[in-house]
Amino acid sequence: MIRLLLRVLGHEHARPMRRTVALMTAAAVAEGLSYALLVPVLRALFGHAPSDAWPWLISFGAAVAVYAVLRYLGDLSGFRVGTAALRGMYHRLGDHLARLPVGWYDRDRVGELSVLAGPGVLQAMSVLAHLLAPFVSATVTPLTIVAVMLAFSWQMGLAALVAVPVVAAVDVWTGRSTAAADAARTEREQDATGRVVEYLQAQPVLRAGGRTTERFHLLDDSLRDLRRASRRSALAALPGALGLTLTVQAVFTALLALGAHLALGGSLGPAQTLTLLVLAARCADPLLSLTDIAGKLRGARHVLARLDTVLSTAPLPEPADPVRPVGHGLAFDSVVFRRGGRTVLDDVSLSVPEGQRIAVVGPSGAGKSTLLHLIARFHDVDAGAVRVGGVDVRDIGTDGLTGRIAVVFQDVHLFDGTIEENVRLGRPDASAAEVRAAATAARLDEVVERLPGGWAAHVGEGGALLSGGERQRVSVARALLKDAPVVLLDEVTSALDPVNEAAVHEGIERLTAGRTVVMVAHRMRTVRRADRIVFLDGGRIVEDGGHDELLRRGGRYAGFWNLSSHPVLPRS
Incomplete structure (x- = not known):
């Protein structure tokens, strides 16, 4: 004992x-x-x-x-x-x-x-x-x-x-x-x-x-x-x-x-x-x-x-001598990832040059979000390697990796504090002017003006006092304040009303400008703005190319695009 x-x-x-x-x-x-x-x-x-x-x-x-x-x-x-x-x-x-x-x-x-x-x-x-x-x-x-x-x-x-x-x-x-x-x-x-x-x-x-x-x-x-x-x-x-x-x-x-x-x-x-x-x-x-x-x-x-x-329970191993990446390009080298006895990603190879936007689309359960999680090193791969700036994420170290990546998820969690405190999580040492600038770029200032107490208003446990769109604006402002060279976006506008969707899209445009971006999206408005599109299904990349190129091929992406653009309505 x-x-x-x-x-x-x-x-x-x-x-x-x-x-x-x-x-x-x-x-x-x-x-x-x-x-x-x-x-x-x-x-x-x-x-x-x-x-x-x-x-x-x-x-x-x-x-x-x-x-x-x-x-x-x-x-x-x-x-x-x-x-x-x-x-x-x-x-x-x-x-x-x-x-x-x-x-x-x-x-x-x-x-x-x-x-x-x-x-x-x-x-x-x-x-x-x-x-x-x-x-x-x-x-x-x-x-x-x-x-x-x-x-x-x-x-x-x-x-x-x-x-x-x-x-x-x-x-x-x-x-x-x-x-x-x-x-x-x-x-x-x-x-x-x-x-x-x-x-x-x-x-x-x-x-x-x-x-x-x-x-x-x-x-x-x-x-x-x-x-x-x-x-x-x-x-x-x-x-x-x-x-x-x-x-x-x-x-x-x-x-x-x-x-x-x-x-x-x-x-x-x-x-x-x-x-x-x-x-x-x-x-x-x-x-x-x-x-x-x-x-x-x-x-x-x-x-x-x-x-x-x-x-x-062993945490993810940290390198004895962390390596500092030179650039901000991303690469998947024959990545295999298993979870719960199921192979989620199977021999995935993909490169994202620095400053390029890539959209990942595909059916539910295809492994799209898992790609983002592996870049952020929420898990370690079972085979292959995920690289940032040519360096395996396992050799960068947690602090070095998280400092280079900003993540915006569909499900936003806010802490029970003020809006300013939640935005500052992106960079705690930021000045008040920098926080206000990030909020303005994400159009969060519009939300602050409506709230009693303004910047001192509490958001409630988990952000319960804000709407889903308002919480998403806080998340985007947080990412803007962090000013990381790599941005990961996961279905950030899939459940927003038109007003909040437009505001979040505007903030996302500012966030992704000049950065290396991997986005998981279903909205075609978001997908078309990508430099490249990867169609993922069953843990494998089945198509890769530009929007127009993939439409001309008439493959899986074209069918996905047509279904999204002209949804089949139920008969009355």
């Missing part, structure tokens, strides 16, 4: 954690040893001179004081280390997630990361602040007491020692019997969280379909499964809890009977017998609490294992 915790947190926390464990262990040992002083105390009290108990009582009080100080220092250290570890865990997890390939973030991980980054991290880090001290006390103190019992009566000590592996076996059995149920509950919890997010995101669709009063069956089923899994998890832990309780009670009863037998036989005096029974009773309390503590530790360990899996 400690090794896993250190692996997740990082070895910079190793020394303070070892110090914390040492303090907690010392406190538990001091607690157990302090009970040894009860033997001379009770012996004196039951003897001919009860006043002889005072020195032993003072020693007992001093031992308890030492234990109290050690327990305070151990608990305080646990809280401090836990707080530092929590802060460090959030930083480490956030930094690692920021370095993972963008393609790693699929829909299935929404619920997992939501649970893991929220209550999951808190549960895992609570081990240091709330669980470690009780666990050490529940294990080390009884073992110390057993050693004390061995020192005063080998028969009683040996009987207590025999019970140690029995209690440990019951605890291990409980953990194994609940592992599957706990894992199933965690899986259902992640699925339910994802369904809640999906339900919230689907509100516009549900309301448009007039289903606001209906139950969302996918969410209902997921919550029902979570309830069943939670019930199974609780029932699975019940036999272990009862088994440990019965085992501890049976051991105490056996020690009570053995102590009475030894006392009646004259092997033990009354004071010694009473003290050893008190020690045995003192062992029972922490052992009975072990079930609850161990259950919480197993839950925390499961979260730590999931955190370890995420943190062990």
Whole structure:
């Protein structure tokens, strides 16, 4: 458990954690040893001179004081280390997630990361602040007491020692019997969280379909499964809890009977017998609490294992000596890319000279957006190479590559801040005049003038307070402010109204002027302005050429053009 915790947190926390464990262990040992002083105390009290108990009582009080100080220092250290570890865990997890390939973030991980980054991290880090001290006390103190019992009566000590592996076996059995149920509950919890997010995101669709009063069956089923899994998890832990309780009670009863037998036989005096029974009773309390503590530790360990899996996910490798591209041309050299067991791009070779615009068209699922993702290195290719300025993107480095590329996607995400803050993401060190100029070029200034608060107006979570066209203008302004030599456009006007489409097109024209551009588009108005057109289908380039040239060939692009220019209307 400690090794896993250190692996997740990082070895910079190793020394303070070892110090914390040492303090907690010392406190538990001091607690157990302090009970040894009860033997001379009770012996004196039951003897001919009860006043002889005072020195032993003072020693007992001093031992308890030492234990109290050690327990305070151990608990305080646990809280401090836990707080530092929590802060460090959030930083480490956030930094690692920021370095993972963008393609790693699929829909299935929404619920997992939501649970893991929220209550999951808190549960895992609570081990240091709330669980470690009780666990050490529940294990080390009884073992110390057993050693004390061995020192005063080998028969009683040996009987207590025999019970140690029995209690440990019951605890291990409980953990194994609940592992599957706990894992199933965690899986259902992640699925339910994802369904809640999906339900919230689907509100516009549900309301448009007039289903606001209906139950969302996918969410209902997921919550029902979570309830069943939670019930199974609780029932699975019940036999272990009862088994440990019965085992501890049976051991105490056996020690009570053995102590009475030894006392009646004259092997033990009354004071010694009473003290050893008190020690045995003192062992029972922490052992009975072990079930609850161990259950919480197993839950925390499961979260730590999931955190370890995420943190062990390798980010895209960075070059030791990044190469700086000379130009800004693009090239695909026999690129093969697979995802989910499917070949998305198959032996694609394509060159885009510096300053040229190329449009990529084709049916849905042909791999068009994947071309853009590979240029931006959201994924690494399985074979071949993607080059910018003649240099493999894997040899450029993330900072060098992202500094040369501006990306405008169809789905624009804005952060819950002001419009100016969202535009500044393109270049945080830009001056106010540069931000205003980029906004004007994207015709975003028209939006700012309409908003209460102007530049200080908040856009809401995900840009919810702006329309789709207005969010797209922010995205274009952000790209203009970045002023990168390579521009990637992905269906930026496919769902805009005519007014916003015209404004975005105007901004796109300014953005792409003199730059190397790869655009994925369905609108023929956008396609015709390209210097070259590539028709992609089934992960392969089936046609490549200029607009007029491809129309004269009468191939796939010509059919696509005719269908887009003269759509077939349904019969009335």
